[in-house]
Amino acid sequence: MKKYLTEIFNKAAMKLSYLSEIDYSFDTPKSDEHGDLSCNAAMMLSKRLKKNPRQIADEIISNLDVDEDVIEKVEIAGPGFINFFFSHNYKAQIVNQILKEKSNFGRSNKHKGQKANVEFVSANPTGPLTVGHGWGAVVGDTVANMLESIGYTVEREYYFNNAGRQMRVLGDSVKLRYLELLGNKIDYPEDYYQGEYIKDIAVKLHDKFGDKLTEEDPEGKFKEKAEEEIFNEIKDTLSRLNITFDSFFNEYSLYEDSKIEELLSMFEEKGLSYKKDDALWMKFSELGVAEDKVIVKATGEPTYRLPDIAYHKTKFDRNYDLMVDLFGSDHTATYPDVLAGLRAIDLDSDKVKVLIHQFVTILEDGEVIKMSTRKANYITLDQLIDDVGSDVVRYFFNMRNISSHMNFDLTLAKKQSDENPVFYLQYAHARICSIIRTVAEEKIKSSVKNLNLLLEEEEKQLINKLNQYEDEILVAAENFEPHRICTYLQELATAFHKFYTFRRILGSEKKLAEARMALAEATKTVLQNGLGILGVSAPKRM
RNA sequence: GCGCCCAUAGUUCAACUGGAUAGAACGUCGGAUUCCGGUUCCGGAGGUUGGAGGUUCGAGUCCUCCUGGGCGUACCA
Structure with missing residues (x-):
């Protein structure tokens, strides 16, 4: 329209x-x-x-x-x-279009030929993913799906820092637990990683190497094994949500490929960096950021800004038309530096779209569950998936605007009833499938020949909703807002249930029954396509 | 102190990038099923959009100030 x-x-x-x-x-x-x-x-x-x-x-x-x-x-x-x-006839033709295009309905080629990179999760492999990561993971993957549906070729990317302090502490933590295992009395520092999983990794190393690692450098086998084990666990968790990445980009490779040096000399040439107190500073104040910041510490080690800028520069080198970054609000202070750094070397930072999600509060029985990463007192994403299932996790994280604080109601999420919005949608789909099965026995086929017979109020409303789908997808995708799709699908399901309640297929005059059948099938297709973008399954039976 | 985010019905949230009478779900109260799946449908009650100014044809949306919450504010990431 x-x-x-x-x-x-x-x-x-x-x-x-x-x-x-x-x-x-x-x-x-x-x-x-x-x-x-x-x-x-x-x-x-x-x-x-x-x-x-x-x-x-x-x-x-x-x-x-x-x-x-x-x-x-x-x-x-x-x-x-x-x-x-x-006109009604014009609008009703959407049914015809949907049945013809099937799973392609709602896709557009508006951004055909353009390449997008969506960077998300990007958690350092220092521990299991938490529910907070879950939000970013689900929304990142859904944003990628949406971009694909409007024509982008999308690469899903996971970036992690394996060259810095965090990973060193990880190695130290594992080594200490290993020594503890060997019967040494240890004093485990508070700022080391506290979780049980550190002990598990130590046990694995002990099983394999016995006591031969007492002289091993924490940055050697300890760090390596921990990174490998934890990364595998992270990947397993993500795959339970049907999330897979096209590339994992690690910070260390930026050093190996001299990207850091290149960037430093670019800054130097442009007179954007200077030495002070043995550290190297960046003139951010000349780049629209409040104050200058250190990019290389007095120890010679870069701060996170430098590799982050170098990393983003590689995205530009890889010729993306759009780069999406998704992270939690605890990183909110870092991205202006990165964007300023990119502008400093004449890159168009407008091509980078930064999405920030707020914190997640988990509620159970109306009570807030307090979480603290340091004390390893948190709900992991895995536990959440165990509790409520992948569909509910994906739907709940998609249904909220990421800029708002989210209350994740565990009690509600666990309910397999009408109070749970996921089931309302899935039920609509299952119901249509059931109708199709029943109607097939009565030898009624859907037909788009007489769509003009669909004149009842409930039929018109449903047709109107179907007409809005393509636009909803486009708006949701271009605004990076998955929750719009959830809102739309709820409305579509409601329109369908009303239609179903009042307008019967069996028992209606043949031509009308055929047209209604076509309308139901078209609704099924749209539900399926919409749920597909959200990464939520569309069950045939429940 | 400063920066970013948030505040909408009892509760959780929408409101299409400034549009018409602020919507929905849950909860609550009252109804509907000889019939393709009642995990459904219909109706009622429920609001000074945190507060005060401003911008204009028009503000929940933009600007200023205030209140209350979250996250930051490192030579950690």
């Missing part, structure tokens, strides 16, 4: 040049009294043209070449909205 309006407006703009000077839009009104789509152009122009918006609206309408078979009514309403009412 939007496509159609865009076309006739573009044609009209050749006569009314002012139309191409503003950024007007077509929106779906909240109330259907206001039509299927509404245009705000006249109101936006009223100041510029110093004319009454309704008068402008009138002028626009008289210059539109409207096909009456497509749009049956255009009216000016309120302060100057132009409301378009599409």
Whole structure:
């Protein structure tokens, strides 16, 4: 529908040049009294043209070449909205389109030929993933799915720092637990990793090497084994959520490939770095950031900023049109430095879209479960998946706007009932599958020949919802907002359930039954496609 | 102190990048099933969008200030 309006407006703009000077839009009104789509152009122009918006609206309408078979009514309403009412026949054809395009329905080629990189999770392998990582993991993967559905070729990437202090402490922690295992009395420092998994790794090393590692460097086998073990566990957890990565990029390779040195000399050439107190500082204050920061410590070791900038530079070198970074709000202070660093070497930081999710609070029986990583007192993502299953985890993390703080209601999530929004959606899909099975026995086939018979209110509402899908996907994807899809699918499921309650397939006149069947099948396809993007299964039976 | 995020119905959240009468789910109260899956559907009650100003045709959305919460504010990542 939007496509159609865009076309006739573009044609009209050749006569009314002012139309191409503003950024007007077509929106779906909240109330259907206001039509299927509404245009705000006249109101936006009223100041510029110093004319009454309704008068402008009138002028626009008289210059539109409207096909009456497509749009049956255009009216000016309120302060100057132009409301378009599409014909029922035109809207009903969406059913035909859906059944033809099947799993491709809703995909667009708007960004065809463009490459995107989505970096997410990126947790350092120092321990199991927590529920907080879960949010980033699910949303990152869903954002990648959405981008694919609007034409991008997407690479999913996981970046981790294996050259810094955190990994050193990890090696130290494992070694100490190993020594403890050998009967040494140890004093385990508070800032070492506290979890039981450290002991498990020590045990594995002990099983394999006995007491031969007492002289081993913590950064040797201890760190290596820990990284390997923990990474495997992280990958296993993610794969339970159907999340896999195309590439794992590690910080160490930036040193091996001299990317750090290259970057340092670029900064130096541009006069953007200077020595002070034995450290190397970056002139961030000249790059739109409040103050200068250290990029190489007095010890000669870079701070995280330098490799982070170098890493992002490799993304530019790899020619992505869009780079998405997703991380938790505890990193909120770091990204402006990275973006400034990229601009400093003349890269277009607007191509980097930084998404930050807030913290997750877990609620059980109305009580907040307090978590502390340092004390290893947290719910792991694995435990959460054990408790509620992958579908619920994915749906719950997708259904909230990431910029809000989230309350994850464990009690609700565990319920396999109508209180749980996931089941409402899945039930709608399973119900349609069941109808298809039943109806097949009655030898009724779906047909798109008589869609114009679908004139009942519930049928019209459902058709309207189906018409909105393509646009919802596009808006959700371009805004990086998976929760929009959840909201839409809930509305679609509701529209279907209402249709089902009042309009029967069996027992209706043949042509009508066939048309209704087609409508139900189209709904099933859209539910399936939408759930697919969210990474939630669409069960045939429940 | 400073920076970023948040505050909408009893609760959890929407509101299409400033649009028309602020919506939905859960909860609550009251209804619907001889019939393709009742894990469903219909209806009622429930709001000064944290507060105060401002910008304009129009503000939950933008600006300023205030209140209350979260996350940061390292030569940790």
